[in-house]
Amino acid sequence: MCRDDYKQILLPNQMAPDGSFPHELARTKPYCYSIFNLEAMTALCQLLSVTEDNLFEYKTSEGLSLRSGIEFIYPYLLDKNTWPYDKDIVHWECWPSKQPCLLFCGLAYNENKYLDLWHDMPLLPRDFEDVRNTPVKNPELWLNINSKI
Numbered sequence: 001m002c003r004d005d006y007k008q009i010l011l012p013n014q015m016a017p018d019g020s021f022p023h024e025l026a027r028t029k030p031y032c033y034s035i036f037n038l039e040a041m042t043a044l045c046q047l048l049s050v051t052e053d054n055l056f057e058y059k060t061s062e063g064l065s066l067r068s069g070i071e072f073i074y075p076y077l078l079d080k081n082t083w084p085y086d087k088d089i090v091h092w093e094c095w096p097s098k099q100p101c102l103l104f105c106g107l108a109y110n111e112n113k114y115l116d117l118w119h120d121m122p123l124l125p126r127d128f129e130d131v132r133n134t135p136v137k138n139p140e141l142w143l144n145i146n147s148k149i
Helices: 002-014 030-048 067-078 100-108 113-121 128-131
Strands: none
Touching: 002 030, 030 067, 030 100, 067 100, 067 113, 100 113
8 A cells, every 4th residue: 555655656756757856846945855755755765665666766647756866966966066946944054964765766766876976975963953954763673685785
């Protein structure tokens, strides 16, 4: 049921064709909320994927996918100064931090640029807002025992 909800409700109702989350971009903290939404979707894919239904590889008939989401946000995690949307009204300076979506997607897609950025990001959150808006704590504990960091 949860895998079906992700495929039929969450992904198609929240993501735009470019991998962004339009509802989040319209909010007062578009950067933070865009990262948070991708983190939540990535966590769902990490928890719910099974061999016969890998949500990291799922793509809607319109082409929406988690891969589109990580490809959208990656350049802005790499350099938030390139963010073309409004800056968050508060706590702009605390983002990004060690975002688990980079670890999970880096491993799922065998993409070193995501893993390299994850390794390079600050280990500890910069402030409470960062902690509050990072839904996955200790992502290494969420990994399959056979995964390599």
